[in-house]
Amino acid sequence: MMDRRMVLALLIAGLVVLAAGPAFLSTHAIVLLTLIATTSIITSGLSIVTGLAGQITLAQAAFCAFGAYGATLMSSHAGIPMWVTIPVATVITAFIGYCLGVMSLRVEGHYLALVTLAFAGIVNLGILNLADLTGGAVGHAVEPFVFFGYPLVSPTALYYLSMVSALIALWGVSNLIRSRWGRAFNALRQSEVASMSLGVDVRRAKAVAFGLCAGLAALGGALQSLQTTYLDPVQFTILTGVSYLSVMVIGGLGRLSGAIIGAAIFVLMPDFLGAFKTYMGLIFAALLLGIIMIAPSGLGELVSRHRWFKSPEATS
Amino acid sequence: MDILQIVANGVPAGMMYGLVALGIVLIHNGTNVVHFGYGEQITLSAYIVIVLQVIFHVPFWLACLVSIVLSALFGLVIYLGILGPLRRTPLIVQVIATLAIGLGIREGLRAFMGPDPWPFPAIVANKVYEVHGVFITTANIVVVTVSIAIAALLFLFFRLSRYGHAILAACESPRGASIVGISVKQVSAVIWVLASVLAAVAALLMAPVLTLSPDMGLIAIKGFCAAILGGFVSLPGAIVGGVLLGLIETAAGYYISTATKDMVAYAALIAMVIFMPQGLLGKRLIKKV
Numbered sequence A: 001m002m003d004r005r006m007v008l009a010l011l012i013a014g015l016v017v018l019a020a021g022p023a024f025l026s027t028h029a030i031v032l033l034t035l036i037a038t039t040s041i042i043t044s045g046l047s048i049v050t051g052l053a054g055q056i057t058l059a060q061a062a063f064c065a066f067g068a069y070g071a072t073l074m075s076s077h078a079g080i081p082m083w084v085t086i087p088v089a090t091v092i093t094a095f096i097g098y099c100l101g102v103m104s105l106r107v108e109g110h111y112l113a114l115v116t117l118a119f120a121g122i123v124n125l126g127i128l129n130l131a132d133l134t135g136g137a138v139g140h141a142v143e144p145f146v147f148f149g150y151p152l153v154s155p156t157a158l159y160y161l162s163m164v165s166a167l168i169a170l171w172g173v174s175n176l177i178r179s180r181w182g183r184a185f186n187a188l189r190q191s192e193v194a195s196m197s198l199g200v201d202v203r204r205a206k207a208v209a210f211g212l213c214a215g216l217a218a219l220g221g222a223l224q225s226l227q228t229t230y231l232d233p234v235q236f237t238i239l240t241g242v243s244y245l246s247v248m249v250i251g252g253l254g255r256l257s258g259a260i261i262g263a264a265i266f267v268l269m270p271d272f273l274g275a276f277k278t279y280m281g282l283i284f285a286a287l288l289l290g291i292i293m294i295a296p297s298g299l300g301e302l303v304s305r306h307r308w309f310k311s312p313e314a315t316s
Numbered sequence B: 001m002d003i004l005q006i007v008a009n010g011v012p013a014g015m016m017y018g019l020v021a022l023g024i025v026l027i028h029n030g031t032n033v034v035h036f037g038y039g040e041q042i043t044l045s046a047y048i049v050i051v052l053q054v055i056f057h058v059p060f061w062l063a064c065l066v067s068i069v070l071s072a073l074f075g076l077v078i079y080l081g082i083l084g085p086l087r088r089t090p091l092i093v094q095v096i097a098t099l100a101i102g103l104g105i106r107e108g109l110r111a112f113m114g115p116d117p118w119p120f121p122a123i124v125a126n127k128v129y130e131v132h133g134v135f136i137t138t139a140n141i142v143v144v145t146v147s148i149a150i151a152a153l154l155f156l157f158f159r160l161s162r163y164g165h166a167i168l169a170a171c172e173s174p175r176g177a178s179i180v181g182i183s184v185k186q187v188s189a190v191i192w193v194l195a196s197v198l199a200a201v202a203a204l205l206m207a208p209v210l211t212l213s214p215d216m217g218l219i220a221i222k223g224f225c226a227a228i229l230g231g232f233v234s235l236p237g238a239i240v241g242g243v244l245l246g247l248i249e250t251a252a253g254y255y256i257s258t259a260t261k262d263m264v265a266y267a268a269l270i271a272m273v274i275f276m277p278q279g280l281l282g283k284r285l286i287k288k289v
Helices: A004-024 A027-052 A060-078 A082-103 A110-129 A155-177 A180-190 A192-197 A202-228 A238-251 A257-294 A296-302 B002-031 B038-055 B060-083 B091-113 B138-160 B162-172 B174-179 B184-206 B214-230 B235-255 B260-275
Strands: A145-147 A150-152 B128-131 B134-137
Touching (some): A004 A027, A027 A180, A027 A238, A027 A257, A060 A082, A060 A110, A150 A155, A180 A192, A192 A202, A238 A257, A238 B091, B002 B038, B002 B134, B002 B162, B002 B214, B002 B235, B038 B060, B038 B091, B038 B184, B060 B091, B134 B138, B138 B184, B138 B235, B162 B174, B214 B235
Antiparallel strands (some): B128 B134
């Protein structure tokens, strides 16, 4: 066991390395690290809703789309700077997520997964069909991030912006996990009935978890769009949402570190495979299945559900 | 006339969704898992036909037959290799496993067969008939006939055969069924095989009408919609839900715009889950502690 001072020292050392990173890293490495930072904001949302609260969502990419498109469209149509529109889009998306959570209160398990699937489908079709607003299948250029006259567009500037945002987001989530809400999410994953009888407002907790998850996705998606500089509806399909969930499972659903590991896998795997990129999806699926098969109880323990959800054989 | 044409187009489309829903509901009833990779299983069967026909020059009917047999085997492999061993794990693990199966098939097909669509031969030569101003294609007639035949066969199997009764019993109460001597494991295996055969048949009907590309499996979302409309537990409900969805979609495509077809279908899913989760023909589930 490491004591507190040791952890603190490691944390500070890590922060120093991250802060000094751009001084000695290649541009390619900076770009990849920036992507990992923004993706980990997106996946940390999943670690709240799926990892902690035990609800399956396939709509994470759709919430990213809300954040990315929301920020850019508000900026390009109304002329509001991006540093204002990104937080605004994040809050609005969190509210949309909250509403989706409220609407899905009565359903759980499969039905929730199906609702989020359909929601993701509608969002993607909406982007494709509202071509006047969103650019449709062609896409839409992202407005540059200008902060009081200083444009933050270089890889290094975006690196710092994304890193700081990701650290704040992850720090917030890790505090949330240990807060009253975090304990409520944890309880409702293990047994909804038990947590209800202990005074947890299950419905509200679920909706809040969804809202937070959506907000984080929007923030991550918007920051990511600053780096990609172009919005392509292909980035925000149902399949991307499934990929986010998959990397979280590979990274580890139960811990916040899983969000970072998952994000790293999501970003680095295409880069790492290089010429074998065509087989990436296949390798990815095999990896996912392998992890599930080898450690179903490990994973299961982390996301154990109450008896209603287990197969009848297991309960009787 | 408009309405007749909507019915003539909507019913065959709905029958296809109903077939997909049948497979999904079968697996769900038997094993309590919604198979998120079912659409990809359908796509895989269609690709097997193409590979056999184009690369190995096997006659079309034989290719179809082989595809059905291979699909059945594949279903057995999924059950024995993946979902069988996982049956005691939490639901979320099983859902992710089925998602992974779908991902593997889709990306595997994309890697080995390319992302571009393949032309799929029609089962019968395509002709268009005009009846009192309503246009009906042979493809649609085949879809409706085969779907009704399959639904009838399944109905008879579950109502009349001892084996069908055993499956229904095991779905109703696995514990009770095993007490009276039904092997629940064997029933689950049979259900996976049955659903996979259905997937192959659905593939033969759909592939000529839709575009055969690795993403054809997304049609399964329509299957989910149909299943939810029908209540998710009832087999006739799956077909009814499918036809209803086909009609809603075609009407939306006709009166609003074709672009809204899919959106209306997905919105129907969400509305149904929120306001009527028990579906049209399902029973309300009562959660016991």
